[in-house]
Amino acid sequence: MNCPNCGTSNLDNATVCVNCGRSLSMGAYTPPPPPPSEFSAQPSQPPYNAPQIPNYLWQSIVVTLCCCLPLGIVSIIFAAQVNSKLAQGDIPGAQDASQKAKMFALIGFAVGIIGIIIWSLLFGAGMLQAWRDAQAANS
Amino acid sequence: MTLKLRILSVSVVAAAGAWVLYNFAPTAYGFYPPCVFRMLTGLQCPGCGTTRALHHLLHGRFEEAFRLNPMLFVLMAVALFALPSVLRGRQPGFLMKPWFAWTAFAVLTSYWIVRNTPLYPF
Numbered sequence: 001m002n003c004p005n006c007g008t009s010n011l012d013n014a015t016v017c018v019n020c021g022r023s024l025s026m027g028a029y030t031p032p033p034p035p036p037s038e039f040s041a042q043p044s045q046p047p048y049n050a051p052q053i054p055n056y057l058w059q060s061i062v063v064t065l066c067c068c069l070p071l072g073i074v075s076i077i078f079a080a081q082v083n084s085k086l087a088q089g090d091i092p093g094a095q096d097a098s099q100k101a102k103m104f105a106l107i108g109f110a111v112g113i114i115g116i117i118i119w120s121l122l123f124g125a126g127m128l129q130a131w132r133d134a135q136a137a138n139s
Numbered sequence: 140m141t142l143k144l145r146i147l148s149v150s151v152v153a154a155a156g157a158w159v160l161y162n163f164a165p166t167a168y169g170f171y172p173p174c175v176f177r178m179l180t181g182l183q184c185p186g187c188g189t190t191r192a193l194h195h196l197l198h199g200r201f202e203e204a205f206r207l208n209p210m211l212f213v214l215m216a217v218a219l220f221a222l223p224s225v226l227r228g229r230q231p232g233f234l235m236k237p238w239f240a241w242t243a244f245a246v247l248t249s250y251w252i253v254r255n256t257p258l259y260p261f
Contacts, residue, residue: 002141002142006230007142007145007229019228019229055234057243061247064185065184065210065247068184068185068187069184073247076240080244083236083239083240116173119173120172
């Protein structure tokens with residue numbers, strides 16, 4: 001199976017991505033269950049240091065450039081906050097910023113798409129009108 | 140979708156886009172989607188001019204392309220830098236670096252502001 005975060009192919013029974021550490025089970029990140037307690041006298045080590053949190057940076061930049069919206073810039077700010085907070089070890093803060101970066105990128109993308117759909121309808125209507133005018137002029 | 144299939148489909152779409160862009164100049168044909176921000180405000184966004192610049196670039200006219208959107212060249216340099224990891228199906232490491240994200244924010248925002256002022260050279 002492929003990791004939904006970074007696309008790396010993993011074994012089908014893998015629980016976390018070998019590249020980025022994202023959980024490959026459905027839904028949000030959940031830590032793997034601890035091993036049976038009777039054999040784990042020593043505290044169990046987490047399989048990786050910190051969960052990788054997507055920052056949606058390239059998506060934000062694409063939204064800023066293609067959908068031309070200030071929402072993309074807001075999304076870039078939150079994406080940068082993800083990086084800064086991860087660097088400081090603030091995992092909950094980074095997850096919060098990640099959610100906001102995703103939200104603003106999605107809203108910006110949606111607004112851009114809706115704008116282009118409206119423009120396409122107007123463009124199509126204009127083409128149809130021009131064609132009808134040409135028909136009327138010919139007859 | 141496997142990585143190879145994804146790379147292949149992106150390449151096919153890019154080649155088709157390049158063919159359309161090469162043969163139909165954005166200034167002569169109106170079917171290219173416009174910039175929503177520019178339509179609403181009349182101001183230029185950081186991405187404005189990319190379509191026209193890519194058309195010039197495909198015809199080898201680097202100077203015209205640069206005048207229309209210099210940011211495109213910065214973006215292409217970054218994309219080139221990211222390409223090896225992307226082809227291996229990995230997220231480029233620099234995307235998670237604080238300095239890169241804050242620089243991207245500062246560059247894009249200042250470019251957005253400056254290109255709408257008389258200070259902008261092009």
